[in-house]
Amino acid sequence: MKAVCSQKGWKVDQEILKEERAILKQIARKFTNFEKKRQGLIPILQMVQAELSYLSPEALNMVAGYLEISKSEVYGVATFYNQFRFQPPGKHPVKVCLGTACHVRAGDIILENFERKLKICEGETSDDREFSLERVACVGCCALAPVAVIGETVHGHMAPSKVEGLILRIAIEKEMQAREKQKNESGQS
Ligand code: FES
Numbered sequence: 001m002k003a004v005c006s007q008k009g010w011k012v013d014q015e016i017l018k019e020e021r022a023i024l025k026q027i028a029r030k031f032t033n034f035e036k037k038r039q040g041l042i043p044i045l046q047m048v049q050a051e052l053s054y055l056s057p058e059a060l061n062m063v064a065g066y067l068e069i070s071k072s073e074v075y076g077v078a079t080f081y082n083q084f085r086f087q088p089p090g091k092h093p094v095k096v097c098l099g100t101a102c103h104v105r106a107g108d109i110i111l112e113n114f115e116r117k118l119k120i121c122e123g124e125t126s127d128d129r130e131f132s133l134e135r136v137a138c139v140g141c142c143a144l145a146p147v148a149v150i151g152e153t154v155h156g157h158m159a160p161s162k163v164e165g166l167i168l169r170i171a172i173e174k175e176m177q178a179r180e181k182q183k184n185e186s187g188q189s
Helices: 015-033 038-052 057-067 071-080 100-103 106-117 160-188
Strands: 090-097 131-136 148-150 151-154
Touching: 015 038, 015 057, 038 057, 038 131, 057 071, 071 090, 090 106, 106 131, 106 160, 148 160
Parallel strands: 090 131
Antiparallel strands: 090 148, 148 151
16 A cells, blocks of 8 residues: 555655754753653653644654653654654645445545545655645544545545545645735735
8 A cells, every 4th residue: 555655755845844943943942841851751742743743753853862761762652642643734634534434435445546646645744745644533424425524624425536626626726825925926016
């Protein structure tokens, strides 16, 4: 599965990296609010996630450095708890329901289609941070199964053929917003 869907490249947008570096600096300053004790690990991880929205490898290394404990210990604790995420959230989080009602109506095929079209596997985020993809249990709209949720919008009666259209719609909206912004900026100058 991974080999088919995960085609993430190495190129993450420079602006995103710059933004993340700035947040990591703020995080480093906030470490001093916490005692340098092993017991402080979870609250520190929570603070990091609140600031950065996820636990990046760099952030985890920084935590290990501050607490003077091994990186593997930090990883071990962080991966034990469901509350922590290790992939940045996409601007458009896609959740595909694989609860019972959706599963029997081929929700897994919908998920595979999103994986193929977005070129990421379930649990990953696209390099441009536009989309993240995850499977979820029942979202409470079983009558509409199979269901996918993009951002806050529930898309019921999903079919593999609808996947590309939904992604395209978001890309078009983004393009329109960019043009609108450009138009406003050139109008102001
Ligand atoms: S099982 Fe998918 S909405 Fe209930």
